[in-house]
Amino acid sequence: MRVTQGCFSFLPxxxxxxxxxxxxxxxxxxxxxxxxxTDDPHPRNHFWEMWGLPMFDLRDAAGxxxxxxxxxxxxxxxxxxxxxxxxxxxxxxxxxxxxxNRPKEEPSFRLERREMAGRNIRYTTTSYAADRPEGxxxx
Amino acid sequence: xxxDTAPMTEAVNLRDELETVGIEEILSQLDRELIGLKPVKxxxxxxxxxxxxxxxxxxxxxxxxxxxxxxxxxxxxxxGKTTVALRIxxxxxxxxxxxxxxxxxxxxxxxxxxxxxHTAPKTKEILKKAMGGVLFIDEAYYxxxxxxxxxxxxxxxxxxxxxxxxxxxxxxxxxxxxxxxMDKFFASxxxxxxxxxxxxxFPDYADDELLAIAELMLxxxxxxxxxxxxxxxxxxxxxxxxxxxxxxxxxxRNALDRLRLRQANRLVADLDHVLTADDIRSIEASDVLxxxxxxxxxxxxxxx
Numbered sequence: 001m002r003v004t005q006g007c008f009s010f011l012p013x014x015x016x017x018x019x020x021x022x023x024x025x026x027x028x029x030x031x032x033x034x035x036x037x038t039d040d041p042h043p044r045n046h047f048w049e050m051w052g053l054p055m056f057d058l059r060d061a062a063g064x065x066x067x068x069x070x071x072x073x074x075x076x077x078x079x080x081x082x083x084x085x086x087x088x089x090x091x092x093x094x095x096x097x098x099x100x101n102r103p104k105e106e107p108s109f110r111l112e113r114r115e116m117a118g119r120n121i122r123y124t125t126t127s128y129a130a131d132r133p134e135g136x137x138x139x
Numbered sequence: 140x141x142x143d144t145a146p147m148t149e150a151v152n153l154r155d156e157l158e159t160v161g162i163e164e165i166l167s168q169l170d171r172e173l174i175g176l177k178p179v180k181x182x183x184x185x186x187x188x189x190x191x192x193x194x195x196x197x198x199x200x201x202x203x204x205x206x207x208x209x210x211x212x213x214x215x216x217x218x219g220k221t222t223v224a225l226r227i228x229x230x231x232x233x234x235x236x237x238x239x240x241x242x243x244x245x246x247x248x249x250x251x252x253x254x255x256x257h258t259a260p261k262t263k264e265i266l267k268k269a270m271g272g273v274l275f276i277d278e279a280y281y282x283x284x285x286x287x288x289x290x291x292x293x294x295x296x297x298x299x300x301x302x303x304x305x306x307x308x309x310x311x312x313x314x315x316x317x318x319x320x321m322d323k324f325f326a327s328x329x330x331x332x333x334x335x336x337x338x339x340x341f342p343d344y345a346d347d348e349l350l351a352i353a354e355l356m357l358x359x360x361x362x363x364x365x366x367x368x369x370x371x372x373x374x375x376x377x378x379x380x381x382x383x384x385x386x387x388x389x390x391x392r393n394a395l396d397r398l399r400l401r402q403a404n405r406l407v408a409d410l411d412h413v414l415t416a417d418d419i420r421s422i423e424a425s426d427v428l429x430x431x432x433x434x435x436x437x438x439x440x441x442x443x
Contacts, residue, residue, distance in 0.1 A: 053260060059239045060271025062309040066302075067267070 001108035003041045006081060007098040016065065019082070019100050023061035026084035029093055032056045033064050034085060035071050039078040039137045041106070041127050048081065056087075068100060077103050077139045103129075103138035140355070151195050160194075162187055162233050169226055172221060174355065175348035182339050183227065190234045205308050207238060207336040211279075211325075212337040214341025217389030220315045221277065223341075227313070230274040237311055239271035247281040250295040258291040262298045270309050278315035280324035300330050344387050349376050353391050362399065367424035378432045394430070401426045 002121055004010055014022070024031050032055055036048035051071040055064060064082070080101035083094045107128035114122040129137040157163050166187060186208075193206055197384065208231065212220040225242055229347060232240025245265055252258035266274065276282070286289040304314050314331070316324070326333040344352065350373060357363055364372060379385060379394065402422050406414065 053264065055267060057268050058270065059268070060309065062306065063267030063270040066270070066306070067263075099257050100200075 001106055002097070003043075003079070003102065003106055005099060009094055009099055013102070014031065014098070014100065019068070020061045020065050021071050022096075022098070023064045023082065026096060027058055027064075028062060029084075029086070029095070030088065031084035031086045033058070035064070035067055035080065036083060037071060037075045037078050037080045037101075039103075039134060040130055041079060042109075044123070048079075051075075051080075054085070072101055076101065078137075079103070094123060105138070151198070153191075153195075156191065156195060160191065160233050162164065162191070162230055163433050165226065165233065166228055169223075172355075173222065174351045175344050176219060176223075176341065179219075179223060179339055179341055182337065183223070183230070187230055187234070190231070190236055194234055205236075207334070208309060208311045209303055209307075209335045210311070210313045210337040210339060211321065211335050211373050212313060212339050212341060212356075213318040213321045215317060215343055215387060217387030217391075218341035219388060220341055221275070223273045223339075224273065224313050224315065228311075231273065231311060237272050238309075241269075241272035242275055243269040243272060244275040244277060246277050247292065250276070250282065250299075251291045253291075258294045259298060262295045266298070266310070266410060270306075272310060274310055274312045276312065278316050280316050280320040283327055285327060296328060296331070300334060303334050323355050329371040346373070346376050346380070349380075349387070349391055353395060356392060356395055360395075360399070361420060362395075362402075362422055363420055365421050365423055368422050368427050371424045375427055375432055377429060382432065397430070398422050398426050401429050408423055 008014060008022075021028075023033050034054050035051035037051055038045060038048040052067060055067070058064065068080070068082070078101070079099060081097055081099045083097035085096045086093065109125045109127050112124040112126065114124065116122055166184060169183065173180070189206065196203060209228070212223065214220055221244070224244075228237065228240050228242045231237045243265060249265055250258075251263045257357070279318070281355045282292040282296055284292055289297075299312065302310070312335075314321070315334070349371075353372060353376075354364065354369075376391075379390060399422075405423070405426065406418065412418075
């Protein structure tokens with residue numbers, strides 16, 4: 001099952017050329033583009049790990065693409081996303097984020113129904129991939 | 140190549156091309172604002188012409204590999220290396236050989252870390268900031284410390300070399316430094332020498348060029364020599380040049396700053412005098428003559 005999170009995730013995967021154009025747009029808006037990766041695809045997992053340091057004051061997308069290439073070399077089997085952080089007053093948060101790398105196979109999510117008192121049902125979703133320990137979930 | 144969709148330009152009017160790019164303007168500005176430096180200007184003109192032709196070739200479909208544009212500027216202190224680097228960046232930008240045209244100016248401090256594992260992220264951060272523009276490394280020979288083989292400078296050099304080779308279309312690296320030490324630096328890092336296409340040597344200024352520089356600087360600051368002061372300043376240059384630690388245009392700028400100081404002091408000393416704009420603008424012979432260079436004590440390095 002294809003994980004859809006962030007921008008563009010209902011489109012076919014972006015090519016490097018397209019990624020680079022998006023990054024350039026972000027930089028021109030004055031946002032800092034950062035690289036994050038994880039192997040826990042749960043939609044409520046907000047704590048992705050950061051690749052390297054935050055990248056402020058870049059002018060050209062080539063710098064981000066260079067880091068992305070490095071990151072793919074090491075964590076090519078995991079989810080990698082780019083997030084664009086707007087540091088201007090009043091925003092101070094992420095303005096755009098999109099997935100740029102995903103595992104070859106994405107096992108879907110298990111839906112658990114927990115029966116509560118009075119015929120109530122609580123739902124929980126768990127990724128099949130998350131059954132295995134961190135770092136050995138994909139491939 | 141698909142001939143139906145990509146009609147190729149057959150003929151190009153060189154004059155139109157030059158005008159649309161607008162580098163002629165920058166080149167003539169370079170001629171006007173930078174005094175002397177004949178070989179440097181000639182070389183920059185050559186590079187600009189090559190790039191212009193390269194641009195046209197690309198449009199005609201006569202593809203060739205992107206030219207290597209990394210440069211090294213060698214010359215004594217104060218010969219205008221940094222100023223020229225800034226101009227080169229805008230020339231390259233106009234011709235489309237760098238995408239953004241910014242100049243990131245660094246020295247060893249900003250590239251080399253203080254402990255193991257600190258250097259690579261630091262160097263890469265600077266490289267990323269310089270992507271799409273020009274990375275200007277001042278006093279590049281400090282990167283290499285031959286007396287300490289575990290110096291982290293070597294690591295920075297390796298990362299630089301790798302990016303200079305693999306991302307030639309993303310950034311241009313300019314190394315600058317004093318001639319003899321750069322020669323030693325290149326001798327111990329042959330990788331650098333071969334990856335740099337243009338070695339440009341900045342000559343020292345002649346006396347009359349230094350005078351022209353002084354007058355240009357004064358004009359920019361809205362000052363001017365009186366004829367007497369000008370004659371004394373010619374003498375000053377000749378004397379100052381033979382003193383130790385003379386650094387060309389930079390010494391001239393420092394001398395002018397001290398002239399302004401003495402002129403202000405002279406004006407303030409006579410409180411009853413009604414000043415005209417001319418009084419405030421003009422630097423008198425006595426301001427120049429008060430310099431220590433004319434006295435016996437002209438030993439100290441940056442003596443007034």
